[in-house]
Amino acid sequence: MKTSRRSMLGGAVAGASGWMASACARSQHAGPQTSSSSSSLASASPGAVPRRPLGSTGESVSAIGIGGAHMGTQADEQESIRIVRRALDSGITFLDNCWDYNDGQSEERMGKALAGGYRQKAFLMTKLDGRNKEAAARQLEQSLRRLRTDTIDLVQVHEVIRLEDPDRVFGPGGAIEALVAAKNAGKLRYIGFTGHKDPAIHLKMLRIADEHGFRFDTVQMPLNVMDPHFKSFERQVLPVLLEKKIGVLAMKPMGSGDILKSGVVSARECLRYSLSLPVSVVITGCENERDVDQAVSVARSYEPMTREEVAALLERTKPKATAGEFELFKTSSKYDGTVKNPGWLERAEIKG
Numbered sequence: 557m558k559t560s561r562r563s564m565l566g567g568a569v570a571g572a573s574g575w576m577a578s579a580c581a582r583s584q585h586a587g588p589q590t591s592s593s594s595s596s597l598a599s600a601s602p603g604a605v606p607r608r609p610l611g612s613t614g615e616s617v618s619a620i621g622i623g624g625a626h627m628g629t630q631a632d633e634q635e636s637i638r639i640v641r642r643a644l645d646s647g648i649t650f651l652d653n654c655w656d657y658n659d660g661q662s663e664e665r666m667g668k669a670l671a672g673g674y675r676q677k678a679f680l681m682t683k684l685d686g687r688n689k690e691a692a693a694r695q696l697e698q699s700l701r702r703l704r705t706d707t708i709d710l711v712q713v714h715e716v717i718r719l720e721d722p723d724r725v726f727g728p729g730g731a732i733e734a735l736v737a738a739k740n741a742g743k744l745r746y747i748g749f750t751g752h753k754d755p756a757i758h759l760k761m762l763r764i765a766d767e768h769g770f771r772f773d774t775v776q777m778p779l780n781v782m783d784p785h786f787k788s789f790e791r792q793v794l795p796v797l798l799e800k801k802i803g804v805l806a807m808k809p810m811g812s813g814d815i816l817k818s819g820v821v822s823a824r825e826c827l828r829y830s831l832s833l834p835v836s837v838v839i840t841g842c843e844n845e846r847d848v849d850q851a852v853s854v855a856r857s858y859e860p861m862t863r864e865e866v867a868a869l870l871e872r873t874k875p876k877a878t879a880g881e882f883e884l885f886k887t888s889s890k891y892d893g894t895v896k897n898p899g900w901l902e903r904a905e906i907k908g
Contacts, residue, residue, distance in 0.1 A: 605647030605855045610679075610836045611803030613746055613773050615709075617679045619831055620855040621650030622848070623807070623841040624666065624682070628658030633665055635844070640669035642845050644677040646852045650837045652807075653703070654683040654714055655695045656893055659906045663702035675705060683714035683750055684731065685893070685900035687724040692734035694904035700743060710774060711735060711744040715894045717753035722764040725749075732770065748774030752808065752885040753892075755792035762796060776805035776839070778885060781821055781829045781869055782877035787886050790833065804835040812841065812891065814884055818876040821869070827854045829869060832861040 607616045622643045630636045640651065653663050663682065670678060682699045686692035696711065713725055713735075725731045735747050749772060751758055758777060765772055775797055777789040784790050797804050809830040810816055810823060830838040831854070842848045861869070880887040889895045899905065 603856055605852060606858060607649070608836050609803075610746075611773060611797075612801040613803060615679065615746075617837050618647060618649040618855070619837060619858065620648055620827075620851045621652055621805075621837040621839040622648055622851075623839050624651070624653030624662045625657050625812075626841040626843045627653065627665055628661030629843060633668070636665040637669040639842055639845055639848055640666055641674060642848050643842070643852075644674055646848065648848075648852065648855075649677060649679045650839070651678050651680050652805075652839045653681065653699075654685075655699050656685055656714075656897070656900055656906060660698070660702060663699055667702050667704035670704060679709045680705065681710040681712065681748075682708055683712045684735075685714050686731050686734070686904065687721065687901045688731060689729045689734040691901070691903050692731035693738070696734065696738055696743065698904060707742055708744045710746040710748060711738070712748040712750050712774065712776060714750055715892065716749050716751035716757055716761050717892060717894070719757055719760065721751075721757065722761040725761075726764050726768050726770070732768075746773035748772050748776060748803070748805070750776035750805075750807070752778050754787055754886070755789050758789065758793045759796065762800075771800075772802055774803040774805055774836070776807055778808040778811075778883065779804075779806035779830050779833055779835060779838075780809050780811060780815060780883075781826055781873045782811070782815055782818075782883055784870060785874050785877035786880045786883060794833070798834060804833075806830045806833065806835040806838045808883075808885060809838055809840055811883055811885065814882045818873070818882045820872050820876055823850065824854055825869060827851065828858065828861060829866075831855070831858050832866075 606619045608619050609615070610617050622640065627636050627639065651666060653666055655663065657663065680703065682703065684692050684695045684699070686695050700706070700708065713731055716722065735744065738744050739747060749761055758775065777793060779790055779794070794804060810826045815821060815826060816823060827838060827840060840851050842851060876882055885891040894900050
């Protein structure tokens with residue numbers, strides 16, 4: 557899908573405000589929501605965390621999700637467990653994780669947090685680095701064991717950040733074979749992919765999937781207040797996902813904190829902007845229970861941004877955004893785990 561580059565700011569404002577106006581109109585409509593758009597809100601009691609449809613899967617997930625990368629960083633394991641349970645008790649259902657996060661500790665701690673009936677409250681997602689069938693299958697088994705579950709709701713191919721990744725994933729003996737086999741065996745329910753480097757790589761992954769007759773259930777990508785100005789997933793990939801009715805998982809609403817360092821936008825503004833896009837869930841990192849409370853507060857009080865608010869916010873962020881200075885996941889290898897650890901693509905050992 558081609559997008560005019562005549563006015564990046566004007567196009568971003570028009571696109572975002574149009575989606576937001578549509579979401580606002582639907583949220584004010586009485587009765588159950590019937591729209592298949594990812595931006596429509598499922599019915600929720602007043603003051604509750606709103607839920608949204610996950611693409612065309614038929615699933616409903618919380619509009620805010622908890623990121624797994626921060627889940628193994630706490631000095632005290634019990635604090636990690638409290639963060640997960642506070643989120644679930646507050647109405648957040650979507651939990652993000654990955655096989656490699658914090659040397660597997662993120663999955664280990666989340667698995668412990670899901671004991672005692674908490675697994676039933678969660679829509680559980682994790683990711684795999686393996687590009688070949690054997691590595692992906694072995695990593696999945698480790699994730700199942702760490703997360704202490706027989707079935708993971710959603711498993712995604714992690715860090716699709718190289719132009720050759722789609723060909724490897726879908727090639728003979730590629731990772732997609734392992735994921736399909738696992739789905740048929742009941743070990744997972746849905747399949748997606750993630751990446752944060754370049755919209756062109758996401759579009760290639762979708763094209764290669766089409767060529768193989770495969771349809772992803774979800775796609776995860778950066779969607780934030782600076783993305784419209786530089787290598788924009790919002791402008792280039794989001795319309796394609798909406799057309800295909802694929803669940804959109806927004807990540808890096810604050811750029812792992814880097815966007816806040818720009819000094820031009822607040823955390824609440826970042827979350828509200830990403831929530832105002834037609835996405836299924838906005839995944840945000842929470843390092844403590846205060847972060848959880850902030851995310852829940854924003855979700856419970858959420859109202860779509862107006863056209864004027866979008867225009868003002870994007871005008872404010874533009875000077876800091878056009879070179880990707882605060883989206884280091886696009887412009888550097890700072891957040892590329894599989895670049896620092898290429899062995900993760902081929903085998904199932906965390907170290908080395």
